[in-house]
Amino acid sequence: xxxxxxxxxxVPVFEEAPVELRCNYSxxxxxxxxxxxxxxxxxLQLLLKYLSGSTxxxxxxxxxxxxxxxxxxxxxxKPSVHISDTAExxxxxxxxxxxxxxxxxxGTTLQVKP
Amino acid sequence: DAGVTQSPTHLIKTRGQQVTLRCSxxxxxxxxxxxxxxxxxxxxxxxxxxxxxxRQRGNFPDRFSGHQFPNYSSELNVNAxxxxxxxxxLCASSALPQPYxxxxxxxxxxxxx
Numbered sequence: 001x002x003x004x005x006x007x008x009x010x011v012p013v014f015e016e017a018p019v020e021l022r023c024n025y026s027x028x029x030x031x032x033x034x035x036x037x038x039x040x041x042x043x044l045q046l047l048l049k050y051l052s053g054s055t056x057x058x059x060x061x062x063x064x065x066x067x068x069x070x071x072x073x074x075x076x077x078k079p080s081v082h083i084s085d086t087a088e089x090x091x092x093x094x095x096x097x098x099x100x101x102x103x104x105x106x107g108t109t110l111q112v113k114p
Numbered sequence: 115d116a117g118v119t120q121s122p123t124h125l126i127k128t129r130g131q132q133v134t135l136r137c138s139x140x141x142x143x144x145x146x147x148x149x150x151x152x153x154x155x156x157x158x159x160x161x162x163x164x165x166x167x168x169r170q171r172g173n174f175p176d177r178f179s180g181h182q183f184p185n186y187s188s189e190l191n192v193n194a195x196x197x198x199x200x201x202x203x204l205c206a207s208s209a210l211p212q213p214y215x216x217x218x219x220x221x222x223x224x225x226x227x
Contacts, residue, residue, distance in 0.1 A: 036218075042221075043204055046215065046216070049214070051214065090156050092156075098170070099214035100145065100162045100164075101147075101159045102216060103159070104158070106154075106156050107154075
């Protein structure tokens with residue numbers, strides 16, 4: 001079985017500052033890792049994913065995440081945030097042999113202040 | 115290209131009643147998964163449908179059941195509603211060759227009073 005822990009429930013940050021949202025996972029088998037973003041009153045949107053290969057993955061809107069197998073982490077970073085990045089962020093994991101079932105963390109609320 | 119659609123948007127039911135939620139997958143997708151997201155929590159996997167059959171299930175009681183139709187759309191049924199069933203119900207669709215890439219709908223907000 002897999003589990004995901006998001007270490008911060010809320011992260012307040014000023015606009016144009018860097019941010020890191022932390023995610024640790026537990027699994028006895030090989031996994032795929034995901035970050036999803038949820039804007040108010042909307043469903044989840046896939047932000048980025050790690051399947052294999054390069055441990056650093058990037059999204060089109062400036063976010064990046066690094067897979068660290070030894071630390072079982074998949075932290076999300078952005079060097080400079082915008083007001084529009086205010087949202088709920090969810091880290092998720094699935095077994096690479098069973099990609100139909102996503103296990104989500106509790107979520108981190110990113111609050112970007114002007 | 116239509117994404118995943120869900121209906122209704124909001125729903126209010128009374129304890130003990132039954133409810134049916136509907137989902138149409140993204141065009142070209144044949145697999146539908148359902149998730150329950152309680153307030154302030156991450157989504158929890160309920161079950162997944164493929165080829166009109168339930169392929170796998172999470173830790174939800176038998177009160178939660180589903181169906182998939184030949185056009186790949188799906189329904190989630192919940193019987194004997196409890197207050198604790200109040201949540202946002204999310205539908206996600208996917209397809210080969212990228213079954214890991216799930217596209218989510220906007221959800222149905224169910225309130226049980």
